[in-house]
Amino acid sequence: MSNQTISITDSIYKYLCDNSLREDKNLSSLRAHTYRMEQRNMQISPEQGQFMQLLIKIMNAKNTIEVGVFTGYSSLCVALALPHDGKIIACDISTKYTDIAEKYWEDANVRNKIDLRIGPAIDTLKTLIDKGMSNTFDFSFIDADKINYDNYYEMCLQLLRPGGLIAIDNVLWSGDVADIRINDIDTESIRSLNKKLHKDSRVDISLLPIGDGLTLALKK
Numbered sequence: 001m002s003n004q005t006i007s008i009t010d011s012i013y014k015y016l017c018d019n020s021l022r023e024d025k026n027l028s029s030l031r032a033h034t035y036r037m038e039q040r041n042m043q044i045s046p047e048q049g050q051f052m053q054l055l056i057k058i059m060n061a062k063n064t065i066e067v068g069v070f071t072g073y074s075s076l077c078v079a080l081a082l083p084h085d086g087k088i089i090a091c092d093i094s095t096k097y098t099d100i101a102e103k104y105w106e107d108a109n110v111r112n113k114i115d116l117r118i119g120p121a122i123d124t125l126k127t128l129i130d131k132g133m134s135n136t137f138d139f140s141f142i143d144a145d146k147i148n149y150d151n152y153y154e155m156c157l158q159l160l161r162p163g164g165l166i167a168i169d170n171v172l173w174s175g176d177v178a179d180i181r182i183n184d185i186d187t188e189s190i191r192s193l194n195k196k197l198h199k200d201s202r203v204d205i206s207l208l209p210i211g212d213g214l215t216l217a218l219k220k
Contacts, residue, residue: 005209021046026108034071042070048211049077056081061138066090067121067152068144072101079110088114091121125155135161143169146186149193160219172213
């Protein structure tokens, strides 16, 4: 027994995937496509995607938000877990990578569940708030530019219903947040949000060492 999370070696990670991962063929294909790209580290890990699918099903979520799409792996995970009338409002700043995402969404027959909004996510989220959609969403996933993480968090928190869940990616930032010698703007932005969330009485939280670190914040 241990009072600390186990270190994940390559062999343990392989065992974890071999004995847990149930990856849809479209997800596997998209992950392989993205792995060949220089920016492949921007994609979430498959076990994180499967974990998010489980959360969606536990919550019976229908209305969701994604901030940061990239090639669409996380949105495809969520879309596959949503009911037939479920929806994702997916925010990204350009079509450079979302064009890839759309192909795989089509192949998986979930394109109708995904409302892709191209433009600054802050503008998209503000539009939703201005349209009176606060307190109506079940789940949001934040995985975009780190400097705006706090803004995305605040706006998603407003849009979520009580009992809704925010998942925030990269909160361990390859361990840099724990190294006081590292003070670049991205690291400081994540570090600041982590400290804020720790004390935020509006939510219940758990920071999990999955992928590059995932914080779950449940709106009270």
